[in-house]
Amino acid sequence: MSHPDQFLLAGVMGWPVMHSRSPMLHNYWFEQHKLAGRYLPLAIEPGKLGPALRSLAPLGFSGCNLTIPHKEKALEIVDEIAPTAKKMGAISCVTVRKDSTLLGSNNDGYGYIHALLDAFPGWKADAGPIVVIGSGGGARAVTMILSERGAKEIRLFNRTLTRSQTLQRDFGGPITALPWDERHNGLEGAALVVNTTSQGMVGQGNLDLKLDKLPKTAIVSDIVYIPKETPLLAAARARGNRTVNGLGMLLHQARPAWEAWFGISPKVTPEMRAMIEATL
Ligand SMILES: NC(=O)c1ccc[n+]([C@@H]2O[C@H](COP(=O)([O-])OP(=O)(O)OC[C@H]3O[C@@H](n4cnc5c(N)ncnc54)[C@H](OP(=O)(O)O)[C@@H]3O)[C@@H](O)[C@H]2O)c1
Known part of the structure; x- marks a missing residue:
């Protein structure tokens, strides 16, 4: 799709939002595709999401991403919710349709799985037991996509057991919520471990997870991306x-957004990754 007569607009709504690396990656694609357009950080206070989303169409925006604290609230505002976002209970991407109505979708799980496959192209979800640490929004995206991809066993450990039990109840399938104290032993025989908690992020404590029982063949992944190598990944x-x-999750979740907004399939390139890694 070409856009000769239009200045393309999209952005990310959050509060705060200035730390977001999304403008950098989307504006890289505008340059790569030689398109006139801009992706903006949009600082939207809690309570002002409704008017902000309703402004997208009149201002000529093709859509926006949503980050903390807007992902759940947006469910009440958009005109239609895509099935994945409905199941996840959160919207990460809003698309303005031709008739100015708003479609809410969620591309976080897509981002996670494509980052994993980018790193390990032959990887299969049914290769062995999977351990997921955490049960917040990130965990919902990761466990849902791993289940859809054929995971046979997902051991879910969260500090607050009731939250992981809710996730198990919502998604079912291969997910079992297990007590937090059992997380170290729960690594036995695992093929993949995913940290979806905020632990390990700059300014937060480190994730308390002893890797002794984890097979050396296992892949360890973290959805925290600041720093680029968390203490868990270093260990x-x-x-x-x-x-x-x-x-990679952040970069890949942006691809379907571009398809929805601009009808373009952009690529995650090593140059783009290096550019953003240099800022982490
Ligand atoms: N790479 C990406 O594209 C991407 C996408 C989404 C999120 N993320 C990152 O993932 C992290 C989590 O995001 P989220 O949206 O899932 O957050 P969230 O919904 O607030 O969930 C936070 C999770 O961290 C756990 N947690 C917090 N403090 C803890 C502690 N001291 N010890 C053990 N567990 C603790 C929470 O456990 P409780 O339930 O017990 O509170 C919960 O499971 C953030 O750092 C975020 O930036 C990255």
């Missing part, structure tokens, strides 16, 4: 495990 790499950092 896993030091003992010989393969690792995937959280940046």
Whole structure:
């Protein structure tokens, strides 16, 4: 699709929002595709999401991404919710349709799985037990996509057991919520470990997870991307495990947004990744 007569607009609504790396990656694609357009950080206070989303169409925006604290609230505002977003209970991407109505979707799980497959193209979800740490929004995206991809066993550990039990109840399938104290032993025989908690992120504590029982063949991935190598990933790499950092999830979730907004399939390139990694 070409856009000769239009200045293309999209953005990310959050509060706060200035830390977001999304403008950098989307504006890289505008340059790559030689398109006149801009992706903006949109600082939207809680309580003002409704008017902000309703402004997208009159202002000529093709859509926007949503980040903390707007992902759940948007469910009440958009005109239609895509099935994945409905199941997840959160919207990460809003598309303005031709008739100015708003479609809410969620591309976080897509981002996670494509980052993993980008790093390890032959990877299969049914290769062995999967351990997921955490049960917040990120965990919902990761467990849903892993289940859809054929995971046979997902051991879910969260500090607050009731939250992981709710996730198990919502999604069912291969997911079992297990007590937090059992997380270290729960790594036995695992083929993949995913940290979806905020632990390991700059300014937060480190994730308390002893890797002794984890097979050396397992992949360890983190959805935290600041820093690019979390203490968990550093410890896993030091003992010989393969690792995937959280940046790929952020980069890949942006691809379906571009398809929806502009009818273009952009690529995640090594140059783009290096450009953003240099800022982490
Ligand atoms: N790479 C990406 O594209 C991407 C996408 C989404 C999120 N993320 C990152 O993933 C992280 C989580 O995001 P989220 O949206 O899932 O957050 P969230 O919904 O607030 O969930 C936070 C999770 O972290 C756990 N947690 C917090 N403090 C903890 C502690 N001291 N010890 C153990 N567990 C703790 C929480 O456990 P409780 O339930 O017990 O509170 C919960 O499971 C953030 O760092 C975010 O930036 C990255």
